[in-house]
Amino acid sequence: AQTVTQSQPEMSVQEAETVTLSCTYDTSESDYYLFWYKQPPSRQMILVIRQEAYKQQNATENRFSVNFQKAAKSFSLKISDSQLGDAAMYFCAYRWGKLTFGQGTILTVHP
Amino acid sequence: EAGVAQSPRYKIIEKRQSVAFWCNPISGHATLYWYQQILGQGPKLLIQFQNNGVVDDSQLPKDRFSAERLKGVDSTLKIQPAKLEDSAVYLCASSFGTGFAYEQYFGPGTRLTVT
Numbered sequence: 341a342q343t344v345t346q347s348q349p350e351m352s353v354q355e356a357e358t359v360t361l362s363c364t365y366d367t368s369e370s371d372y373y374l375f376w377y378k379q380p381p382s383r384q385m386i387l388v389i390r391q392e393a394y395k396q397q398n399a400t401e402n403r404f405s406v407n408f409q410k411a412a413k414s415f416s417l418k419i420s421d422s423q424l425g426d427a428a429m430y431f432c433a434y435r436w437g438k439l440t441f442g443q444g445t446i447l448t449v450h451p
Numbered sequence: 452e453a454g455v456a457q458s459p460r461y462k463i464i465e466k467r468q469s470v471a472f473w474c475n476p477i478s479g480h481a482t483l484y485w486y487q488q489i490l491g492q493g494p495k496l497l498i499q500f501q502n503n504g505v506v507d508d509s510q511l512p513k514d515r516f517s518a519e520r521l522k523g524v525d526s527t528l529k530i531q532p533a534k535l536e537d538s539a540v541y542l543c544a545s546s547f548g549t550g551f552a553y554e555q556y557f558g559p560g561t562r563l564t565v566t
Contacts, residue, residue: 344493373551384454385494385542385557392552431493435551438507439484441493 342367344434346442353422354450360407361417361445363432370394372436374408374415379444380428388430391415424449453477455558457543463564469531472561476524476545482506483520484555485528486542494542500526501549530563538565 344365353359365374376388391399391408398406403423407416419426427449432442456475464470476483481502486494497516499506502523511518515534520526530537540560546553 384559387554390552390554433493437551438496438499439555441495443491444493 342369342434342436342440344432344440344442346430346432346445348445349443350446350448352448352450353419355424356421358418358420359422359447361419361430361432361447363415363417363442365413365415365432365434365442367413367434367436369436372434374406375433375435375439376404376406376415376417377431377433377441378426378428379431385431389417419447422449424451455543455545455556457541457558457561459561460559461562461564463566464533466535466565467532469529470533470563471527471529472541472543472563474526474528474543474558476526476543477556480545480547480556481523482546482549482553483526484544484546485518485526486544488540488542488560490539497528499549506549533563533565535565538563 372393374391377385378388379385389401389404403420405418429444431444434440458473483500485497488494497511498508498518500520503520518528540562542560543558544555546555
């Protein structure tokens with residue numbers, strides 16, 4: 341069974357600085373998708389960034405980028421120039437068949 | 452474009468009572484998902500529909516949970532009878548198709564408290 345592990349229950353960052361959220365996963369598949377979702381307090385979950393496993397190039401979306409290490413089964417999210425609006429729960433997710441989520445990391449942004 | 456709609460937003464019931472949740476997906480989205488998100492955990496897929504057919508319900512506790520998607524659009528999820536451990540947020544999501552790359556769009560969720 342596929343599992344997704346986020347080892348950091350909570351992280352904090354100063355506004356305008358950079359923070360990295362960690363994620364590891366376990367799979368025997370070679371072609372799959374990885375995602376980071378953001379869930380603000382009492383608001384809807386939204387997709388932040390996605391990575392296709394067969395693509396070696398790391399995905400980037402504005403201030404958000406990933407470090408995808410396929411052999412190590414690692415998929416970290418880097419948020420640059422952190423903003424107050426980035427404060428949320430972040431979920432790493434894996435998809436081959438159904439979408440499997442990690443336990444989440446609460447990100448606090450300090451002004 | 453309207454997002455995924457869910458109702459009610461909050462529901463409090465006593466154990467052994469029944470409850471139903473409603474979801475209206477984004478127009479044109481053939482695939483609909485129901486997730487259960489227990490406090491402090493990531494969402495867990497309960498059931499996936501493609502149009503009005505079930506694709507995956509392997510994690511749905513079928514002795515108490517049921518779901519249907521009438522006419523391939525709206526969907527309802529029912530719990531009967533509810534247990535204390537059913538307290539969670541129930542998320543509905545939809546996507547254009549079933550392929551892995553298709554983005555899933557989530558609704559605001561229904562927060563269920565079972566007392």
